[in-house]
Amino acid sequence: MEDFFTLASSRRSIRKFKDMDVPQEDIEYFINAAVSAPSGCNSQCWRFVAIRDKNVLGKIEKAVISKVESILKIRESDLPKNYMDSKRKMVSFFTKAPVVIAVFMTEVQYYDPIFITALKENGYNDESIMKLFANYDLLSIGAAVQNLLLAVHEKGYGACWMNEPAICGGEINEILGVPEKDKFISLIPIGVPSYNPRSKEMKNIDEVFFTV
Numbered sequence: 001m002e003d004f005f006t007l008a009s010s011r012r013s014i015r016k017f018k019d020m021d022v023p024q025e026d027i028e029y030f031i032n033a034a035v036s037a038p039s040g041c042n043s044q045c046w047r048f049v050a051i052r053d054k055n056v057l058g059k060i061e062k063a064v065i066s067k068v069e070s071i072l073k074i075r076e077s078d079l080p081k082n083y084m085d086s087k088r089k090m091v092s093f094f095t096k097a098p099v100v101i102a103v104f105m106t107e108v109q110y111y112d113p114i115f116i117t118a119l120k121e122n123g124y125n126d127e128s129i130m131k132l133f134a135n136y137d138l139l140s141i142g143a144a145v146q147n148l149l150l151a152v153h154e155k156g157y158g159a160c161w162m163n164e165p166a167i168c169g170g171e172i173n174e175i176l177g178v179p180e181k182d183k184f185i186s187l188i189p190i191g192v193p194s195y196n197p198r199s200k201e202m203k204n205i206d207e208v209f210f211t212v
């Protein structure tokens with residue numbers, strides 16, 4: 001196995017896949033890595049759905065594209081040439097992957113009711129409390145997704161964390177039969193990469209890190 005730094009620093013988003021399957025045992029390995037992540041007060045506030053059915057992926061694609069088109073309608077006369085076509089591709093490439101993981105965040109929970117009551121008595125409301133803590137449930141989802149992406153990469157597959165499909169999150173819940181109270185967060189297409197990604201520009205470490 002590669003050392004951790006090599007694994008983490010060589011992971012890249014992959015958006016095109018070979019026509020090769022990802023066995024179910026590998027999917028389970030990725031999910032086991034994801035659910036090992038830390039979560040606020042160990043809430044494990046996540047749900048994952050593996051989608052292999054192309055018919056289901058087609059329904060999600062249709063929902064995402066029609067939402068994108070309806071949002072962009074207001075700018076129709078002003079869009080750069082080819083913008084619409086490339087946007088459609090950018091939001092729908094997941095359909096070409098052999099498997100796509102949908103990630104949901106389960107109902108928001110408060111972990112310390114006494115402290116939350118005190119915060120409310122100090123004038124905070126639900127929304128400002130979530131802002132204060134940078135939404136710890138969402139942070140937990142981020143930790144799980146990163147674990148999953150690294151496990152995917154470790155096994156020689158590629159994946160892309162896609163948030164844009166969240167524009168029609170409610171419809172994705174419906175298509176997948178996931179209850180409304182679980183909030184759709186992301187789609188993660190996974191497969192064997194069909195290309196080598198270009199190197200990416202990195203910020204200098206001094207820009208993002210200091211020690212006091």
Ligand SMILES: Cc1cc2nc3c(=O)[nH]c(=O)nc-3n(C[C@H](O)[C@H](O)[C@H](O)COP(=O)(O)O)c2cc1C
Pocket residue numbers: 011012013014015090160161162163164165197200
């Ligand atoms: C929270 C989050 C949301 C993202 N959403 C999308 C997306 O909707 N579509 C997409 O193509 N890439 C998406 N990406 C991938 C980023 O574009 C990519 O991580 C970034 O450009 C850095 O490239 P790398 O992943 O190859 O290191 C997302 C990444 C993150 C972390």
